[in-house]
Amino acid sequence: MALQPRARWLSGFGQEVALPVAVMATLVVIWEISVHAFAIPVYLLPAPSRIWVDSAAMAGTIWGHTVATLNTVLIGFAVSIFISLPLAVALTSSRLVANAIYPLLVLTQAIPKVALAPILVVLLGSNELPRIVVTFLVAFFPLVIAIATGLLAVPGELIELGRSYKASKLQELWRIRIPYAIPFIFSGLKVAIALSVVGAVVGEFVNADKGLGYLIVSSTAFFQVPVAFGALILLSLLGVVLFQAVVVAERVLFPWSAKQSQGAIG
Amino acid sequence: MIQITNASKTYAARDGSTVHALSGIDLEIADAEFVSLVGPSGCGKSTLLRLVAGLAPASGGLIDVDGETVDQPRRDIGIVFQSPTLLPWETVLDNVLFPLKIMHSMSPDAPDRARALLRLVGLDGFEEKHPSELSGGMQQRAAICRALIHDPDILLMDEPFGALDALTREEMSLELLRIWTDQPKTILFVTHSIPEAVLLSDRVVVMSPRPGRIAEIINVPLPRPRTFDMEGLPEFQERSQHIRSLIFGDRGGRHGAAT
Numbered sequence: 001m002a003l004q005p006r007a008r009w010l011s012g013f014g015q016e017v018a019l020p021v022a023v024m025a026t027l028v029v030i031w032e033i034s035v036h037a038f039a040i041p042v043y044l045l046p047a048p049s050r051i052w053v054d055s056a057a058m059a060g061t062i063w064g065h066t067v068a069t070l071n072t073v074l075i076g077f078a079v080s081i082f083i084s085l086p087l088a089v090a091l092t093s094s095r096l097v098a099n100a101i102y103p104l105l106v107l108t109q110a111i112p113k114v115a116l117a118p119i120l121v122v123l124l125g126s127n128e129l130p131r132i133v134v135t136f137l138v139a140f141f142p143l144v145i146a147i148a149t150g151l152l153a154v155p156g157e158l159i160e161l162g163r164s165y166k167a168s169k170l171q172e173l174w175r176i177r178i179p180y181a182i183p184f185i186f187s188g189l190k191v192a193i194a195l196s197v198v199g200a201v202v203g204e205f206v207n208a209d210k211g212l213g214y215l216i217v218s219s220t221a222f223f224q225v226p227v228a229f230g231a232l233i234l235l236s237l238l239g240v241v242l243f244q245a246v247v248v249a250e251r252v253l254f255p256w257s258a259k260q261s262q263g264a265i266g
Numbered sequence: 267m268i269q270i271t272n273a274s275k276t277y278a279a280r281d282g283s284t285v286h287a288l289s290g291i292d293l294e295i296a297d298a299e300f301v302s303l304v305g306p307s308g309c310g311k312s313t314l315l316r317l318v319a320g321l322a323p324a325s326g327g328l329i330d331v332d333g334e335t336v337d338q339p340r341r342d343i344g345i346v347f348q349s350p351t352l353l354p355w356e357t358v359l360d361n362v363l364f365p366l367k368i369m370h371s372m373s374p375d376a377p378d379r380a381r382a383l384l385r386l387v388g389l390d391g392f393e394e395k396h397p398s399e400l401s402g403g404m405q406q407r408a409a410i411c412r413a414l415i416h417d418p419d420i421l422l423m424d425e426p427f428g429a430l431d432a433l434t435r436e437e438m439s440l441e442l443l444r445i446w447t448d449q450p451k452t453i454l455f456v457t458h459s460i461p462e463a464v465l466l467s468d469r470v471v472v473m474s475p476r477p478g479r480i481a482e483i484i485n486v487p488l489p490r491p492r493t494f495d496m497e498g499l500p501e502f503q504e505r506s507q508h509i510r511s512l513i514f515g516d517r518g519g520r521h522g523a524a525t
């Protein structure tokens with residue numbers, strides 16, 4: 001077949017990097033041309049070139065905002081991990097605990113975080129803390145569910161293997177359940193890191209004096225639409241980079257897990 | 267010594283009915299004796315092994331090991347499960363060392379002993395591989411090493427050679443006999459192969475299904491060490507024939523499906 005050499009080129013590096021970059025570049029070019037061709041006003045949709053120029057003009061400030069957001073995202077993400085793991089272990093350890101905690105967890109998910117954020121500011125003060133709490137609340141639930149699913153997915157025969165050598169509950173958890181759950185944990189982490197970015201921005205919308213979310217709110221208020229677009233693009237990039245960092249971490253730390261989840265997303 | 271007195275096991279099935287997996291099992295196994303369990307699929311061989319291992323409680327009767335009632339797993343027992351059940355994230359070597367890690371009895375020479383065992387079953391060079399890189403038969407051989415690593419007094423083996431090809435199977439049988447002669451152990455060995463049972467065992471326990479019970483216990487008076495040449499001996503033939511007719515009744519005879 002005539003398509004085969006091209007198909008081979010498209011595999012590996014080509015398909016993973018070159019193809020999406022090419023598609024993106026094409027879209028950007030179409031965007032630029034359309035804005036000029038249809039004379040779209042800059043406060044509606046700025047051209048990519050304009051976004052670049054305006055954002056580059058205040059690169060230093062934007063960098064500061066990016067670091068602030070990254071900070072909130074990472075702390076919120078870390079808190080999510082440190083709370084989700086013991087929570088999932090508790091949830092899966094006994095039916096009683098599960099029945100006691102699970103409805104509470106679902107409740108935290110039912111609360112609209114955007115509505116909760118201003119109340120948290122009143123409660124916790126106008127500082128970093130409410131933003132971290134919102135980030136955590138947005139991100140942790142899928143992680144808890146993923147870890148709990150993994151801990152429960154362990155085949156009975158592996159548990160029996162542990163039992164036959166008199167493994168304690170702790171050994172069973174540490175040597176069998178958690179390692180088995182690693183691929184599940186990482187699929188949860190991938191969702192959680194993406195949601196952490198969302199959570200941080202929600203927090204910044206409501207109360208912040210820095211961060212990319214704050215930059216979007218403030219620059220649109222002053223009709224600096226290209227800068228708002230620049231911040232939006234940076235946020236997306238931040239999300240992609242952080243997501244990829246989780247993917248790479250899995251590949252480096254747990255190669256067998258990454259191999260297992262190949263074919264699935266990430 | 268393993269002493270099984272009038273043991274029975276009933277499982278509660280999902281639909282609320284009960285399955286009588288074992289009923290009225292009486293069996294005494296002396297120290298360093300090699301006993302095989304044979305019988306049709308579903309006659310309760312694995313269940314009996316699980317009872318002796320302390321992995322499941324008997325519904326009735328008593329199971330004693332060295333005079334102690336078995337109500338939980340014991341450290342002096344090694345088990346080879348019907349499937350390899352290796353930990354996919356550990357290397358073959360670490361899988362073999364798993365019992366020692368769980369029992370906090372890792373010694374400096376343990377990795378060397380594990381390597382020696384792996385060499386014995388023909389897995390040298392695979393120590394650092396992961397189970398997914400091994401064939402089913404190789405995985406089962408690694409599982410056998412794992413059961414031997416803490417040098418247990420009792421070895422419970424559930425069709426350990428089931429996933430092996432005929433040649434490797436014969437090789438492994440002889441290897442097992444060699445290990446058993448070097449370090450005498452009580453072995454309870456489940457197999458579907460009648461010649462294998464006769465060749466390895468001091469006694470062969472033939473079981474019948476629904477409910478699982480002992481149909482007959484056959485002594486194998488062949489001299490040790492055993493070799494595959496003995497399959498031609500009349501004692502061997504006679505006992506194999508007898509076991510076959512017990513399992514298949516009159517209909518099976520010499521055309522029995524079991525190999």
Ligand SMILES: Nc1ncnc2c1ncn2[C@@H]1O[C@H](COP(=O)(O)OP(=O)(O)OP(=O)(O)O)[C@@H](O)[C@H]1O
Nearest residue numbers: 277278279285287306307308309310311312313314
């Ligand atoms: N956990 C369980 N729950 C319910 N029934 C079970 C369970 N385990 C085994 N049984 C039933 O007990 C009977 C004996 O099963 P067992 O696994 O001991 O047979 P087996 O002789 O080892 O068979 P095979 O040669 O196929 O391995 C079967 O009828 C099976 O359906």
Ligand SMILES: [Mg+2]
Nearest residue numbers: 311312348424
């Ligand atoms: Mg079985």
